[in-house]
Amino acid sequence: MLTALEELLQDDTAGDPIRGVKWTRKTPEKLSRALRRQGFRVGRTTIRRLLQEHGYALRVNRKRLSRRQDPQRDRQMRYIARQRRRFLHAGWPVISVDTKKRELVGNFRNAGRTWRRTPLEVLATDFPSDADGKAIPYGVYDLQRNRGYIALGTSHQTAELAVATIRTWWQQVGRMAYAGHEHLLILADSGGANSCRSWGWKAGVQALADEFNLTITVMHYPPGASKWNPIEHRLFSPISQNWAGQPLVNYETILKFIRTTKTRGGLRCRAYVDPTAYKTGRKLTTKEIAQIKVSPHRLLPSWNYTLKPRSEQVTNEHVIFG
16 A cells, blocks of 8 residues: 555655655545545545655645746646656656755754764854865756765856766766666756756757767756755755764765665665866857757747757657657
8 A cells, every 4th residue: 555655646745855854735535535446445544644654744834935826837747747657657767856955065063963972063153265165966866766866066056067967877877777768858947057948958958868869858847846856855855864963074974975875765876076167157159059959848848848869860759748
């Protein structure tokens, strides 16, 4: 029954990347009815207990938003769920990407508590000028294999950092784990390094498609829906829990905590430092933009698009746009 419940929650789960709390749009009543249709005799009380055991909690509304919710949000969420299931069923790679909160490197206070006889002494202030550097964790979470891959950027959060991380993941992990597959689905937020409005991001994804002969579909979560991106609660949250209360005194310490992050569900993670000095403010020329072979989807094209390798034609479009 636990497996059936997890499958019902798979496309409707969001979570806090720091505290690890998860929540779902489905009520215990709906989950109970769905499980009974599958032959399980289970009531709402049991569903609530199972949800709590798996880290879910009741959530209240929080006054934080300054504008209205996008009217196409639910439509996009349903479209993402359909495409994600299609790729996973076909055995094709599906990755969720995002940038974790930037961390100052040094003997600074880190939120959380640890079991100790005496507290650790850390700096009284968190001034960036006192830091030995900064760590910008850009992550790739592989939904098929429940594996994480983190690059610690040391300069700026840019589209180049995002694309370089995905490229390194594919070179070191993806092309061996998914040998023979020519399709890749990327789930990303609408802003940040992988913004749906960034031509630098799209140009980088196009370069990946060309280099590795991949047909890459990108789907963006609507504004305000980043907590539904799987990497937030499946990778970033366990990492935050693993280093809670521990000062991130140097890059090796950060790498150690990321690499030793594990969950009962089998999560494992790899990490490395990317020392490249990425520059901000770079804009593509009209000629460079015209060379990007981006194919917007018919449904919500600003959030969903596919990039094909420019070296050859890919004919099975129905697989992506169905």
